[in-house]
Amino acid sequence: MPDPVFSKIAIIGAGLIGASIARAAAEYGAAGSVVLYDMDADVRTRARTIGLGEVTDTLEAAVAEADCVFLCVPVGALATVAANVVPAMTSGTILTDVGSVKGEAAAALTAAGDGRIHLIPGHPIAGTEQSGPDAGFATLFRDAWHILTPSDDTSADYLAAVERLTLFWQRLGAKVETMDVARHDRVLAITSHLPHLIAFNIVATAFDMETVEQGEVVKYSAGGFRDFTRIAASDPVMWRDVFLTNKDAVLECLGRFSEDLAALQRAIRWGDGDMLMREFTRARTIRKAIIDAGQDSGAINFGRNPNVEPDTE
Amino acid sequence: MPDPVFSKIAIIGAGLIGASIARAAAEYGAAGSVVLYDMDADVRTRARTIGLGEVTDTLEAAVAEADCVFLCVPVGALATVAANVVPAMTSGTILTDVGSVKGEAAAALTAAGDGRIHLIPGHPIAGTEQSGPDAGFATLFRDAWHILTPSDDTSADYLAAVERLTLFWQRLGAKVETMDVARHDRVLAITSHLPHLIAFNIVATAFDMETVEQGEVVKYSAGGFRDFTRIAASDPVMWRDVFLTNKDAVLECLGRFSEDLAALQRAIRWGDGDMLMREFTRARTIRKAIIDAGQDSGAINFGRNPNVEPDTE
Ligand SMILES: NC(=O)c1ccc[n+]([C@@H]2O[C@H](COP(=O)([O-])OP(=O)(O)OC[C@H]3O[C@@H](n4cnc5c(N)ncnc54)[C@H](OP(=O)(O)O)[C@@H]3O)[C@@H](O)[C@H]2O)c1
Numbered sequence: 238m239p240d241p242v243f244s245k246i247a248i249i250g251a252g253l254i255g256a257s258i259a260r261a262a263a264e265y266g267a268a269g270s271v272v273l274y275d276m277d278a279d280v281r282t283r284a285r286t287i288g289l290g291e292v293t294d295t296l297e298a299a300v301a302e303a304d305c306v307f308l309c310v311p312v313g314a315l316a317t318v319a320a321n322v323v324p325a326m327t328s329g330t331i332l333t334d335v336g337s338v339k340g341e342a343a344a345a346l347t348a349a350g351d352g353r354i355h356l357i358p359g360h361p362i363a364g365t366e367q368s369g370p371d372a373g374f375a376t377l378f379r380d381a382w383h384i385l386t387p388s389d390d391t392s393a394d395y396l397a398a399v400e401r402l403t404l405f406w407q408r409l410g411a412k413v414e415t416m417d418v419a420r421h422d423r424v425l426a427i428t429s430h431l432p433h434l435i436a437f438n439i440v441a442t443a444f445d446m447e448t449v450e451q452g453e454v455v456k457y458s459a460g461g462f463r464d465f466t467r468i469a470a471s472d473p474v475m476w477r478d479v480f481l482t483n484k485d486a487v488l489e490c491l492g493r494f495s496e497d498l499a500a501l502q503r504a505i506r507w508g509d510g511d512m513l514m515r516e517f518t519r520a521r522t523i524r525k526a527i528i529d530a531g532q533d534s535g536a537i538n539f540g541r542n543p544n545v546e547p548d549t550e
Numbered sequence: 551m552p553d554p555v556f557s558k559i560a561i562i563g564a565g566l567i568g569a570s571i572a573r574a575a576a577e578y579g580a581a582g583s584v585v586l587y588d589m590d591a592d593v594r595t596r597a598r599t600i601g602l603g604e605v606t607d608t609l610e611a612a613v614a615e616a617d618c619v620f621l622c623v624p625v626g627a628l629a630t631v632a633a634n635v636v637p638a639m640t641s642g643t644i645l646t647d648v649g650s651v652k653g654e655a656a657a658a659l660t661a662a663g664d665g666r667i668h669l670i671p672g673h674p675i676a677g678t679e680q681s682g683p684d685a686g687f688a689t690l691f692r693d694a695w696h697i698l699t700p701s702d703d704t705s706a707d708y709l710a711a712v713e714r715l716t717l718f719w720q721r722l723g724a725k726v727e728t729m730d731v732a733r734h735d736r737v738l739a740i741t742s743h744l745p746h747l748i749a750f751n752i753v754a755t756a757f758d759m760e761t762v763e764q765g766e767v768v769k770y771s772a773g774g775f776r777d778f779t780r781i782a783a784s785d786p787v788m789w790r791d792v793f794l795t796n797k798d799a800v801l802e803c804l805g806r807f808s809e810d811l812a813a814l815q816r817a818i819r820w821g822d823g824d825m826l827m828r829e830f831t832r833a834r835t836i837r838k839a840i841i842d843a844g845q846d847s848g849a850i851n852f853g854r855n856p857n858v859e860p861d862t863e
Pocket residue numbers: 249250251252253254255274275276277280309310311312314317318335336337338360361362363364365366367368369370472475
């Protein structure tokens with residue numbers, strides 16, 4: 238195994254993402270030691286029990302002497318956590334995060350910054366619908382994109398810090414890209430935030446239809462609905478924060494979505510089969526592009542065979 | 551292996567569903583012989599090459615002497631195909647289908663009926679986003695629901711026919727339910743038709759955003775979008791027919807969906823975090839009900855581990 242990229246990392250927030258970073262850093266030798274802190278005492282106890290790394294009872298103890306601090310808390314908590322973390326950090330070390338909205342994250346980090354620390358916001362395009370320390374696993378970031386949104390600081394020190402953080406994520410198996418904050422938030426609004434909102438919404442709609450019983454919705458969910466419920470099972474706090482902090486980009490996508498949906502609705506009402514064929518055929522082409530780009534598997538009946546259990550490590 | 555349920559079955563339409571019935575009937579010994587016909591000569595050639603069963607060049611030859619005929623064509627083609635099939639069938643045998651809209655299917659079968667044949671519409675709640683003869687596999691129906699919508703004929707012969715068809719699907723591993731046509735179409739509108747429409751729509755919206763490049767949408771699709779593209783890759787002809795023939799139930803669901811979405815949109819615009827939390831938390835409960843009902847797996851990172859290939863038999 239090559240030398241660790243950081244001799245000590247601190248992870249604040251031991252949920253799905255924090256626990257996955259802890260496991261991956263250990264598994265791939267990316268950090269000499271891993272120290273975690275979580276606001277929630279139960280989470281700390283659980284993190285100790287399942288052996289995620291050293292777990293401290295204060296934020297300050299976790300952060301002390303760390304070369305790099307990873308904030309893995311909901312986006313809405315970033316400002317407070319960053320403000321508490323920075324004073325306890327050693328000069329010249331790195332503060333990064335994994336928040337799904339980079340505008341808010343960058344603002345939170347910048348506000349907390351005192352000029353001694355390298356601030357490098359980041360976002361792994363990897364996750365599951367589960368949350369909490371038990372949900373973490375070492376291979377989560379393998380072959381996934383990791384987006385960094387560095388500031389425009391061009392000092393040699395800052396660029397070296399970005400390079401080191403890049404190396405860390407690569408060691409975890411990720412492919413690293415840099416991007417500006419606004420672009421990130423626009424791209425993720427359509428590829429992640431809108432899909433989640435739609436999934437949350439359709440689940441609510443299904444359960445409020447008085448003409449169909451809830452038991453029937455559950456029973457016959459294999460016709461498509463169950464795929465939406467998987468996405469809609471994601472952490473409510475995390476997603477509330479995403480929508481509250483990426484409001485403009487999400488509302489823009491939502492406006493487009495509703496406009497397009499109204500056109501499909503009209504085609505159905507007036508029996509315009511040609512328009513439906515055109516739209517549905519286009520969707521198939523796009524699916525092919527995603528499989529060709531290695532972003533999904535084209536295997537038949539993907540993961541749904543009852544005799545196959547995915548390897549969860 | 552127990553005795554076959556039917557000594558000969560005929561399958562009209564050798565696509566995903568037809569090919570899966572052919573493979574399953576052979577694998578589980580549910581039919582003594584399987585004969586297929588497809589309108590498309592290329593499909594017939596392919597069906598022969600991959601050994602789905604005997605393949606005939608005319609509809610009449612396939613149907614002759616069959617105990618049960620399965621119409622596995624798009625819903626919009628059912629009326630024509632049924633009208634051609636019935637005169638070639640032996641008296642007292644069964645005509646069924648697998649169409650996703652039972653109102654239309656029942657009407658098509660009834661119109662074609664000449665009083666000699668038992669008409670029993672059906673719908674397997676199982677499928678994938680793929681189509682064509684190569685997409686079929688024997689385990690598709692295992693542990694899946696199969697809905698039959700028998701007529702109100704209470705003659706002993708008809709009831710015996712329904713029982714035999716039930717036995718056939720059970721032999722393929724399915725759990726069989728009966729339901730009335732209108733209820734089926736209402737339940738499926740929300741559990742299957744609306745989810746597909748939404749998936750088709752979001753894919754179109756994503757690709758029409760000028761503010762984001764298509765390449766970026768593909769690249770970062772793992773954030774949620776890719777799950778929608780899987781559903782949206784489904785056969786355009788099949789889905790056009792579904793929306794044209796289950797119009798009222800789909801429009802009803804769509805109206806509700808848009809109303810609910812407008813409320814979420816308003817909550818985002820005005821920063822109403824409590825309302826978002828409430829809705830998102832509810833969605834999580836529903837997901838749990840689906841996993842408890844055995845309709846999905848709760849395994850972490852379901853099927854997405856690059857090192858796991860689902861067993862496609
Ligand atoms: N889930 C995904 O798919 C995904 C993907 C990419 C990025 N992200 C981002 O990753 C971050 C974490 O998400 P996650 O999925 O790992 O969530 P999670 O499993 O819910 O974990 C978050 C953890 O942070 C703790 N926490 C909350 N506020 C805190 C604070 N002020 N100080 C210390 N700890 C605090 C939570 O404790 P409690 O027990 O009190 O809640 C929880 O243990 C979010 O910013 C999210 O946007 C998530």
